Amino acid sequence: MLIIPMNLLPFYFSMKWLSSNYTCVTWNCVRTFFIVALLIIVGLIVLAV
Numbered sequence: 001m002l003i004i005p006m007n008l009l010p011f012y013f014s015m016k017w018l019s020s021n022y023t024c025v026t027w028n029c030v031r032t033f034f035i036v037a038l039l040i041i042v043g044l045i046v047l048a049v
Contacts, residue, residue: 010039 014036 008043011036011043014039 014032017032
């Protein structure tokens with residue numbers, strides 16, 4: 001129950017980083033959001049397989 005799936009770790013850390021960096025440049029926000037979305041998609045693909 002306590003084990004976090006490996007494909008969720010990057011998402012967890014990125015959310016942790018986002019929550020500690022509310023003030024950010026627009027490009028940084030867009031880039032970070034794109035990276036998080038990409039990680040989620042990759043994670044879903046890994047889970048599907």
